[in-house]
Ligand SMILES: O=C(O)CCC(=O)C(=O)O
């Protein structure tokens with residue numbers, strides 16, 4: 066539960082003057098940011114950043130997010146849209162996106178400014194190719210998902226979108242290239258199921274489909290996967306017990 070007397074939504078004095086923005090808790094990080102590393106799950110497609118957030122921060126966020134007005138999936142999806150059965154809160158919050166990018170070490174690890182000796186080591190050009198261009202930050206489109214028992218996100222592809230990202234004092238035209246999922250729960254918090262599963266394309270039409278890639282939930286782990294034209298088919302498996310909480314945004318490159 067959110068602290069007493071603390072409203073989840075506060076009117077922000079920033080850009081979107083009249084929109085109510087969540088009063089997001091501060092990021093209290095424990096690990097020094099240089100210890101974050103990128104783990105390759107599928108080359109050029111899926112990477113993770115383990116222990117991106119400490120479990121204490123995930124816990125604080127879950128209580129805070131529980132106080133937001135999450136909306137359960139409205140009935141039938143639009144034609145062509147995936148079946149998503151969960152509770153969601155969505156907001157355009159450029160300031161939160163910027164904080165999540167700059168204050169958590171995400172920017173440093175993605176840009177290679179602070180490179181740990183562990184995990185994926187990339188030179189400048191490989192990095193640029195991996196992320197699909199000159200990375201400028203995260204999409205202001207922030208989504209919070211809560212999946213309870215029986216809820217899931219059916220197989221789908223994520224689209225790339227044109228957005229605007231604030232860089233210093235300027236607004237930069239940008240395009241999303243990778244999906245960011247930040248998991249706040251796992252088996253350790255009582256969430257059974259809910260894995261994110263990716264389905265590689267078979268090498269030929271007649272070939273047997275390759276084994277799916279199952280990413281188990283880990284508290285505080287961030288997952289990034291390529292989206293748009295090169296997105297892999299994926300799903301959020303049904304939650305069998307407990308709750309799965311995710312914070313979603315997207316990585317953006319200059320348009
Ligand atoms: O919740 C998940 O594991 C997957 C979410 C997802 O695929 C999406 O947000 O597009």
Ligand SMILES: [Fe+2]
Nearest residue numbers: 221222223299
């Ligand atoms: Fe997706």
